[in-house]
Amino acid sequence: MDKKDPLNKYHTVAFYNLENLFDTEDDKYTLDNDFLPESDRNWTPKRYEKKIYKLGTAISGVGPEGANDAPVLIGVAEVENKKVLGDLIESKQLVTFDYDFVHYNSPDERGIDVGLLYQKEHFEVTYSESIPILLYTDEGLRDFTRDTLYVNGLLNGESIHVFVNHWSSRRSGINETSQKRIKAAQTVREKINTIKANEEDPHIIIMGDFNDDPTSESVQNHLMDTDLYNPMQKLLTIYTGSLNYKGEWNLFDQIIFSTNFFDYKKGTHSFASADIFDEDFLTQWKGKYKGNPFRTYTGRKYLGGYSDHFPVYIRLKFNT
Structure with a gap:
């Protein structure tokens, strides 16, 4: 069904960790040296263009089989800057959907941020801000991580509050880092409570890689x-999950929403379904990691895949 067909009442909202979508230029203010043409990873313009092409292909297909529409909203993580998001939405696979995006630079030391892509036909941004996650070391120094992106806008005319997250990793150990993710959760919860104090029955979507x-x-x-x-x-x-670590599946990539998406009122959206977009073309097709996400790199070895995460999505029905 054509995306502009008014009878197309179902819309996809998705989230995708893009696995280190860096450009090939050196940013002197961030630790991006691993993703330069002269680095050990040999991150060349050709490899960058190939990744943009593959990510565009993946995003354009996210949703149930036969839906024939790209997501109206898609939160993304591990993007370096506005340039890479601009290149992504202008890619051959996505340009016809007329996306725009919301992005702020985060203080993350590696320079990776989150962003929100949206189809301008369906979504209008009315407000956005970057919410810092205030973490501190035992010595009282700021421990910088990705900000959470908050966007308020009109989805097919209905006010929606969207949070895009990428919480602190488990790299130093699950228990050792758990308080960082708890702090992120508390920060988002506080913002939700503020919204609810100022708006009756707000519709809220929280998405991200929560680690x-x-x-x-x-x-x-x-x-x-x-x-x-x-x-x-x-x-x-x-x-099943959205990523696999040492043979075990996790579902760090999630989309959570307010329970009023179960209501059926004219001019609003209601929840229809949720799934992991783990189509065969996004997976390793052979070897001991067969079925896992087909990633761009494993360590410093270039594989040429899409991402080390699968996208996740929900389907919303617009009630007419």
């Missing part, structure tokens, strides 16, 4: 409440 599963303490105890629903909790199994 925690739906059942982890940060999500369950510090973000979730009776006003939110997490459809991703049912999608994580021993056989």
Whole structure:
């Protein structure tokens, strides 16, 4: 069905960690030296263009089979700057959908940020801001990480509040870093409470790479409440997830929303379904990692794939 067909009442909202979408130019203010043409990874313009092409292909297809529409909203993580987002939305696979994006530079030392792509036909931004996650070391020094992106806008005329997250990694150990993700969850929860204090029955979508599963303490105890629903909790199994680490699946990539998306009122959106977009073309097709996300690099070895994460998505029905 054509994306401009008014009878197309279903819309995809997605999230995708793009695995180090860096340009090939040196930014003297960030630690981007691993992604330069002269680096050990040999990150050349040709490889960059190939990744843009592949990510555009993936994003344009996110959704259920036969939907024939790209996401109206897609949150992204691990993007270096506005340039890479501009190149992505101007790619051959995405340019016809007329995307724009919201992006702020974060203080993350590696220079990776989050962003929100949106189809201008369906979404109008009314307000946006970058929300810092205030972390400190034992010595009282600021521990910089990715900001959370907050965007308020009109999705097909309905006011929607969107949060795009990329919480602190587990690289130094799950328990050693858990407080960082708890702090991120608390920060988002505080903003949600502020919105609810100023607006009656707001529609809220929280998406991102939480570096925690739906059942982890940060999500369950510090973000979730009776006003939110997490459809991703049912999608994580021993056989499925959005990323695989040492043979075990995780579902760090999640989309959570306010429970009023279960209501059916004219001029609003209601929840229809949720899934992991793990189509065969996004997977390793052979070897011991067969079925895992087909990533761009493993360590410093170039594989030429899409990302080390699968996209996740929800489908919303617009009630007419």
